[in-house]
Amino acid sequence: MQGLIADIDLLEEEKKQPESCEFKTTEDDGSKALKKLYIESYGCQMNFSDSEIVTSILKKEGFGTTSSPEHADVILINTCSIREKAEQTVRNRLNFFNGVKKKNREVTVGVLGCMAERLKSKLLEEEKIVDLVLGPDAYRDLPKLVKKAEEGEKGINTFLSREETYADISPVRLNSNGVTAFISIMRGCDNMCSFCVVPFTRGRERSRDPHSIVKEATELFEKGFREVTLLGQNVDSYKWSAVENNKARLNKKDDVDEIVNFAHLLEMVAKINPDLRVRFSTSHPKDITDEVLHTMKKYENICNYIHLPAQSGNSRVLELMNRTYSREWYINRVDAIRDILGNECGISSDMIAGFCTETEDEHRDTLSLMDYVKYDFSYMFFYSERPGTLAEKKYEDDIPLEVKKRRLQEIIDKQREVSLERNQLDIGKTFKVLVEGRSKRSENKAQGRNSANKVVIFEGDIPKGTYVNVRITDCTPATLFGELV
Numbered sequence: 161m162q163g164l165i166a167d168i169d170l171l172e173e174e175k176k177q178p179e180s181c182e183f184k185t186t187e188d189d190g191s192k193a194l195k196k197l198y199i200e201s202y203g204c205q206m207n208f209s210d211s212e213i214v215t216s217i218l219k220k221e222g223f224g225t226t227s228s229p230e231h232a233d234v235i236l237i238n239t240c241s242i243r244e245k246a247e248q249t250v251r252n253r254l255n256f257f258n259g260v261k262k263k264n265r266e267v268t269v270g271v272l273g274c275m276a277e278r279l280k281s282k283l284l285e286e287e288k289i290v291d292l293v294l295g296p297d298a299y300r301d302l303p304k305l306v307k308k309a310e311e312g313e314k315g316i317n318t319f320l321s322r323e324e325t326y327a328d329i330s331p332v333r334l335n336s337n338g339v340t341a342f343i344s345i346m347r348g349c350d351n352m353c354s355f356c357v358v359p360f361t362r363g364r365e366r367s368r369d370p371h372s373i374v375k376e377a378t379e380l381f382e383k384g385f386r387e388v389t390l391l392g393q394n395v396d397s398y399k400w401s402a403v404e405n406n407k408a409r410l411n412k413k414d415d416v417d418e419i420v421n422f423a424h425l426l427e428m429v430a431k432i433n434p435d436l437r438v439r440f441s442t443s444h445p446k447d448i449t450d451e452v453l454h455t456m457k458k459y460e461n462i463c464n465y466i467h468l469p470a471q472s473g474n475s476r477v478l479e480l481m482n483r484t485y486s487r488e489w490y491i492n493r494v495d496a497i498r499d500i501l502g503n504e505c506g507i508s509s510d511m512i513a514g515f516c517t518e519t520e521d522e523h524r525d526t527l528s529l530m531d532y533v534k535y536d537f538s539y540m541f542f543y544s545e546r547p548g549t550l551a552e553k554k555y556e557d558d559i560p561l562e563v564k565k566r567r568l569q570e571i572i573d574k575q576r577e578v579s580l581e582r583n584q585l586d587i588g589k590t591f592k593v594l595v596e597g598r599s600k601r602s603e604n605k606a607q608g609r610n611s612a613n614k615v616v617i618f619e620g621d622i623p624k625g626t627y628v629n630v631r632i633t634d635c636t637p638a639t640l641f642g643e644l645v
């Protein structure tokens with residue numbers, strides 16, 4: 161997920177290759193299982209993480225995994241609804257699977273995730289090849305619905321739960337480098353950003369039992385993993401109570417509930433082992449607390465990096481977006497990060513260009529915010545109206561596509577400029593780097609990341625999972641280059 165990711169790049173890519181959007185598939189697990197599962201996943205880390213849960217559920221039913229849809233008995237596509245283009249990609253893939261199905265009538269095709277939740281039974285009607293539709297909270301129902309589908313009956317479950325966190329399911333790691341892994345700590349979202357479908361596709365926010373999170377992280381460490389990223393749409397509102405979750409009762413007068421907030425959770429995971437790095441995403445500017453920043457400072461293994469999506473640098477637009485903070489509030493949070501954690505702490509953002517009624521001046525406020533914060537990198541998009549959202553109901557999507565694209569290009573150019581500026585500050589410094597493997601560009605170089613989440617490439621035959629010190633000698637806007645010290 162590192163680097164400059166933007167709609168424009170993907171649009172260019174897509175012209176060449178219709179399915180080239182960022183996605184992940186299952187690998188061949190080499191098992192002799194009689195039935196094979198193929199999953200393709202789109203969207204955010206949470207979706208990739210859910211596919212690992214789904215794989216675990218079907219493995220228990222005797223499924224092996226395959227990297228080729230042609231060899232699969234069950235094809236699942238875990239989908240994203242965040243922008244229109246994401247849904248279009250899925251429809252293209254369903255067409256492709258239709259071809260597979262024509263050759264192999266026995267195969268079951270299922271749609272999972274956010275698009276399943278948004279479109280529900282429409283998917284069964286519109287896309288005739290689809291046999292199963294399961295929303296994000298319904299995956300425990302998969303074995304039952306797969307069996308029914310094999311008997312020729314279409315199945316659907318898009319029930320959204322207030323409790324489901326899949327806490328007891330141990331995910332099967334897919335596309336794993338064996339060093340870094342993601343752990344879902346909560347599901348859903350209770351915010352109502354006016355542009356966003358997530359509250360509708362993922363339901364109410366709920367936090368997972370912290371002890372199951374610590375257990376999962378401990379097991380990963382024991383297997384050789386050295387970094388975990390705690391995932392949630394808004395990690396700062398993580399809150400778990402033993403009493404509320406029926407894990408404890410207050411019997412005597414002096415009994416107290418065990419209440420765990422995000423800062424406590426971070427500390428619990430950080431204490432597993434100093435060699436286990438801890439990251440998290442996403443922080444919401446309205447909720448990130450100084451307590452979290454102080455906890456980050458206290459533990460060397462909690463990485464110095466915060467993904468703090470601004471979306472816009474203008475207070476009026478932020479209000480229309482229903483982000484519930486202003487430009488000044490956002491800047492205050494950035495100042496707190498710099499005060500407590502220092503200038504080296506990495507900060508990244510998500511930006512939306514051309515939201516409803518955004519003026520040129522308001523767009524320039526986004527550019528000036530980027531100049532102020534000097535983000536290390538950003539995910540940048542132009543606004544895509546989503547059915548059912550507050551913005552779709554209340555505002556007109558009135559910025560012409562060319563204007564959206566031009567503003568997005570200006571945001572991308574600004575990000576390049578500030579990324580390079582930030583990276584140049586690192587030249588001459590030495591960082592502790594966790595090696596993740598070989599460099600994709602050159603085999604004789606190793607690649608890892610520093611605490612601030614920057615990709616560092618250097619010469620040396622260092623096994624993955626090792627910590628090394630690297631002195632930075634050169635950089636591009638996206639990468640640092642260095643030498644072992």
Ligand code: SAH
Nearest residue numbers: 355356393442469510511541542543544546
């Ligand atoms: N929970 C995270 C964001 C999850 S969605 C947060 O609050 O920051 C990831 C990003 O997709 C958002 O930050 C936003 O920048 C972008 N996004 C969401 N809906 C969008 C839309 N309708 N059009 C364009 N970009 C959108």
Ligand code: SF4
Nearest residue numbers: 349351353356358393
């Ligand atoms: Fe969407 Fe806002 Fe929730 Fe993020 S915080 S998932 S942008 S509604």
Ligand code: F3S
Nearest residue numbers: 203204240241242274
């Ligand atoms: Fe997409 Fe759903 Fe994630 S809409 S971004 S897959 S929560």
